[in-house]
Amino acid sequence: MPMNKKIRKPAATKSVKPAAAKARKPAAKVRQAAANPMVKKAMAIRAAALRPKARRRVGPKQVDLTGTWTGSDNNTYYFNQTAANVLWFAGLNNNGQVTSVYRGTIQDDEVTIVGQYSTVRLATPRNGNLRLNIESATSVTKVSQTGGFTFPASWAKV
Structure with missing residues (x-):
């Protein structure tokens, strides 16, 4: 055997640990x-x-809800949003008579409005709670209500 050839040694085997270890x-x-x-x-x-993000809609910091609105009941509603994030509205029937008034506070989530309403000029006065959602600068929807008066399901800014 010639002297100039190197003898190869077998490669050392490493112990293989599982990936989890x-x-x-x-x-x-x-x-x-x-x-x-x-x-x-x-x-x-x-x-x-x-963390998954909640669906965020446009809130009062981006929109002003003050103005004339039409309900899905085809009656007219006048919204007035104050600087303290309080929303007032008066509902008028087709004869132009005020039928309801509402005072709500825009919550910290900037989407939900929670407040109380009272009816006006009805044979049986009614009052209760009304919860609304701000969908956009021109759309508000009813989430829930108590009491005997029926509010429209949605409002659109005119």
């Missing part, structure tokens, strides 16, 4: 990292970014 960190290291305030903040930001 490689990914795991010792629990003590994880707890230590989580105790760091900067890591906590980063973890909170990451968790918030991964």
